[in-house]
Amino acid sequence: xxxxxxxxxxxxxxxxxxxxxxxxxxxxxxxxxxxxxxxxxxxxxxxxxxxxxxxxxxxxxxxxxxxxxxxxxxxxxxxxxxxxxxxxxxxxxxxxxxxxxxxxxxxxxxxxxxxxxxxxxxxxxxxxxxxxxxxxxxxxxxxxxxxxxxxxxxxxxxxxxxxxxxxxxxxxxxxxxxxxxxxxxxxxxxxxxxxxxxxxxxxxxxxxxxxxxxxxxxxxxxxxxxxxxxxxxx
Amino acid sequence: xxxxxxxxxxxxxxxxxxxxxxxxxxxxxxxxxxxxxxxxxxxxxxxxxxxxxxxxxxxxxxxxxxxxxxxxxxxxxxxxxxxxxxxxxxxxxxxxxxxxxxxxxxxxxxxxxxxxxxxxxxxxxxxxxxxxxxxxxxxxxxxxxxxxxxxxxxxxxxxxxxxxxxxxxxxxxxxxxxxxxxxxxxxxxxxxxxxxxxxxxxxxxxxxxxxxxxxxxxxxxxxxxxxxxxxxxx
Numbered sequence: 001x002x003x004x005x006x007x008x009x010x011x012x013x014x015x016x017x018x019x020x021x022x023x024x025x026x027x028x029x030x031x032x033x034x035x036x037x038x039x040x041x042x043x044x045x046x047x048x049x050x051x052x053x054x055x056x057x058x059x060x061x062x063x064x065x066x067x068x069x070x071x072x073x074x075x076x077x078x079x080x081x082x083x084x085x086x087x088x089x090x091x092x093x094x095x096x097x098x099x100x101x102x103x104x105x106x107x108x109x110x111x112x113x114x115x116x117x118x119x120x121x122x123x124x125x126x127x128x129x130x131x132x133x134x135x136x137x138x139x140x141x142x143x144x145x146x147x148x149x150x151x152x153x154x155x156x157x158x159x160x161x162x163x164x165x166x167x168x169x170x171x172x173x174x175x176x177x178x179x180x181x182x183x184x185x186x187x188x189x190x191x192x193x194x195x196x197x198x199x200x201x202x203x204x205x206x207x208x209x210x211x212x213x214x215x216x217x218x219x220x221x222x223x224x225x226x227x228x229x230x231x232x233x234x
Numbered sequence: 235x236x237x238x239x240x241x242x243x244x245x246x247x248x249x250x251x252x253x254x255x256x257x258x259x260x261x262x263x264x265x266x267x268x269x270x271x272x273x274x275x276x277x278x279x280x281x282x283x284x285x286x287x288x289x290x291x292x293x294x295x296x297x298x299x300x301x302x303x304x305x306x307x308x309x310x311x312x313x314x315x316x317x318x319x320x321x322x323x324x325x326x327x328x329x330x331x332x333x334x335x336x337x338x339x340x341x342x343x344x345x346x347x348x349x350x351x352x353x354x355x356x357x358x359x360x361x362x363x364x365x366x367x368x369x370x371x372x373x374x375x376x377x378x379x380x381x382x383x384x385x386x387x388x389x390x391x392x393x394x395x396x397x398x399x400x401x402x403x404x405x406x407x408x409x410x411x412x413x414x415x416x417x418x419x420x421x422x423x424x425x426x427x428x429x430x431x432x433x434x435x436x437x438x439x440x441x442x443x444x445x446x447x448x449x450x451x452x453x454x455x456x457x458x459x460x461x462x463x464x465x466x467x468x
Contacts, residue, residue: 041359043277120357123408125275157426164410165403165427172402174357192391193399197430 026064028054030078033071034116042072042126069131076121076135079114080142083107086217087145093213096152097200100166101191101210103145106218107170108187112177119174143167146194155199166194260298262288264312267305268350276306276360303365310355310369313348314376317341320451321379327447330386331434334400335425335444337379340452341404342421346411353408377401380428389433400428 023031032053036045047068051061065071086106093099111119121127127135147163155162169190176182191210195203257265266287270279281302285295299305320340327333345353355361361369381397389396403424410416425444429437 038359041275041277043275120359123354123357123412125272125354128412157423161423162427164406165424168402168406168409169399169431172398175402176398178357178362189391189395190399193396193431196433197403197427199430199435201433201435 025054025056025060029056029061029064030071030075031115033068034075034114034118037072037075037118038116038120042068042121042124047071072121072126073132073135075115075118076127076132077138079111079118080135080138082110082221083142084138085221087141089217090213091145091148095206095209096149097195097198097203097206098209098213100146100149100153100198100200101195101203101207102214102217103149104166104170104191104194105187105210105214107142107167108173108190109214109218111171111173112182112186117174117177119171120178122171122174139167150198153198153200157199162198165197169193169197259288259290259294263290263295263298264305264309265349267302268309268348268352271306271309271352272350272354276302276355276358281305306355306360307366307369309349309352310361310366311372313345313352314369314372316344316455317376318372319455321375323451324447325379325382329440329443330383331429331432331437331440332443332447334380334383334387334432334434335429335437335441336447336451337383338400338404338425338428339421339444339448341376341401342407342424343448343452345405345407346416346420351408351411353405354412356405356408373401384432387432387434391433396432399431403427403431 029050033045033050036049036053045068047061048058050068050071051058054061065074083103083106086103090099090103093102122139126132143163145163146166147159150162150166151159172190173182173186176186188207188211192203192207195206200206263284267279267284270283270287279302281295282292284302284305285292288295299308317337317340320337324333324337327336356373360366377397379397380400381393384396384400385393406424407416407420410420422441422445426437426441429440434440
């Protein structure tokens with residue numbers, strides 16, 4: 001398999017799929033933009049090209065979004081917002097190792113579900129600009145949650161550093177998606193790696209409970225927002 | 235500190251610094267291009283802008299490089315080539331945990347030394363194109379070396395996955411550099427995290443030996459190539 005076919009395969013939703021006709025125009029625009037940003041880069045993609053891909057007029061695109069920046073911002077936030085929704089529950093969990101495993105699983109699922117692997121744009125220079133501050137703050141809140149849980153697990157290592165290591169391991173899935181569809185076990189394997197980094201040894205018991213907690217939280221959030229689906233739903 | 239000032243601070247070498255006058259034109263072009271790629275993105279940077287930044291004519295730039303692609307390729311390879319030079323020695327080391335720690339330390343040092351944090355371009359869509367195949371192969375060779383060492387340490391987890399985790403942890407330094415100068419202990423902290431992920435517990439003894447081995451290899455390579463320097467040289 002070439003990396004080109006892998007990239008196309010890992011992107012979703014695809015506009016050529018029949019399923020995409022069921023997306024509302026707002027989500028069709030997001031999907032088309034994600035595909036073009038991933039293919040050509042953010043700077044080289046115009047709102048005209050996005051509108052053409054969706055099959056609408058440029059003026060109609062502006063009915064849904066103020067411009068390209070707003071589309072990228074929404075895509076970036078899509079890659080962190082669902083995880084943030086779980087934080088209150090997870091930070092209240094009595095066992096920080098279980099909460100850490102559950103957070104990593106939910107977070108990997110979220111990144112697997114983002115259209116066209118939008119996390120590849122995390123390191124782009126645009127994301128450093130002030131207009132994307134709210135995304136950076138959301139991602140920082142996620143990093144702080146990892147660090148807080150690491151600190152509570154308690155090791156001799158710096159909790160801030162360990163939290164950054166956990167988020168970095170979670171984002172390995174962005175690289176894996178570039179090479180094709182990651183195996184079904186990826187979220188659990190990455191959660192195990194996070195527990196090992198923090199020194200939870202053996203990680204097995206906390207991991208098993210973390211899988212259960214992640215499943216319960218996902219079921220509850222899906223029940224609240226019927227339109228939302230998870231990448232690891234059976 | 236704003237992220238803007240942090241970005242400027244973490245980039246090096248800086249053309250405004252007096253030290254840069256001592257760079258030969260080839261390296262001045264690389265440094266200027268790295269700065270512009272990081273600021274504006276690869277697509278938006280022209281060879282004309284690079285030449286202007288160096289203070290040479292565009293024609294003179296083409297004397298050193300065939301074009302923008304060749305400059306990016308050299309920058310990308312600069313971020314992996316020094317680490318590859320250590321692989322033969324490290325893969326022969328009798329203790330794979332020591333070799334893993336040393337490789338992580340040397341690799342973090344290499345990434346810290348790249349001008350203007352060029353690793354931020356690793357996820358850009360251009361790097362997936364065929365013309366950057368040699369860089370992708372070099373990075374894959376590095377990933378395979380991590381996986382080979384992980385496999386020799388021996389755990390119940392998949393060695394390929396663990397190798398990818400180690401390279402991912404090493405590349406955390408790219409994110410850390412975006413927020414400012416990483417602390418001096420970063421290379422050692424990341425090496426400790428790699429050992430933990432692979433299940434070397436406690437990582438202390440292998441880490442201490444890894445620091446020593448990394449120092450010896452760096453000294454030998456520096457002696458062979460007097461112009462080369464390391465980010466953690468005292």
